[in-house]
Amino acid sequence: MRPVSPRTIRHRRPATHAALGTALLVAGLAVPATAASAAPVAANGAAAVTLAAAGQPTLRQGSRGAAVSALQARLTALRYDVGGIDGIFGPSTHHAVVAFQKVNGLARDGIVGPRTRAALDRPVVPTPRYTHPGYSIEADLTRQVLYLAKRGAVVRILDASSGRSSTPTPTGDWTVGRRIDDWRQSDLGLLWRPNYFHRGYAVHGATAVPAYPASHGCVRVPVRAMDRLWTTIRVGTPVHVYR
CATH class of the missing domain: 2.40.440.10 (L,D-transpeptidase catalytic domain-like)
Incomplete structure (x- = not known):
């Protein structure tokens, strides 16, 4: 915003590999048998668990259930600001999906369909341009x-x-x-x-x-x-x- 004169008026932590693997299995998503204990690790340490699977439901704002919990766990592991893993695709999850789509060059619609699911398997992992101790x-x-x-x-x-x-x-x-x-x-x-x-x-x-x-x-x-x-x-x- 342009300079104006001031006038004032009056993390859940990322899911563990075991928990994430369990959530994905409950959701019916395709997970390798060893995903919970030996999942590949991306550049930022996030578990690279497979989310894409044929016939998986499209998730969007208003969706609920184990599949949403699995999505939230994956986004949290990738450091996106979901706000918590509760199985409810609300505004915070929507904005986390949009941010993920922006980073990965996808359509910014906040909907988790086949292309976004595929990107969640092999995501772009951003790194900061600057380093500070804090x-x-x-x-x-x-x-x-x-x-x-x-x-x-x-x-x-x-x-x-x-x-x-x-x-x-x-x-x-x-x-x-x-x-x-x-x-x-x-x-x-x-x-x-x-x-x-x-x-x-x-x-x-x-x-x-x-x-x-x-x-x-x-x-x-x-x-x-x-x-x-x-x-x-x-x-x-x-x-x-x-x-």
Whole structure:
């Protein structure tokens, strides 16, 4: 968002290989017999368990059951911000799927069909461009995702929406300068828990996070995702914005 004068108004851990294998079997998904105990490991340590299988149901927002739990476990293992494994395909799971599709160059529809299932078997594993001893944030404007990184590894991937072409998000290297633990009414809209990194530009929660650049310059993430991110970052956290 463009610089404005301030006016304030008033992780479950990734499933273990054994648990993930059990969830996949319950869901009726194809899993090699040794997947739970000797699953291949991707570059970031996530278990590369096979999810694709003929005749598997298409999953989308509103779906429920063991197949959704298996999907959530897989996305969590790959560091996508699902919010928890509960077998309910709600908004957090939807945004996690969209973020996965963005990183893997798929249609950004939030629906888990054959192509997304196949990509879950052999995913692109992103790595941060910068290394810091503590947490840092990287906004990839090309992919429209936000990475939470630590010591050269991506530890969380969030769905994001940056500035549209008429109000682009500035690229560069900064740190979080100030934070507001509340809704902030700006001249251009409401920001949930904004973390300002450059003038009036912030990473903040929003009720609307489209799958394309749509903001006035800030980097939007879902409200619930910001709630989960809030205690991890602080004033001084490095912020890198790039294309």
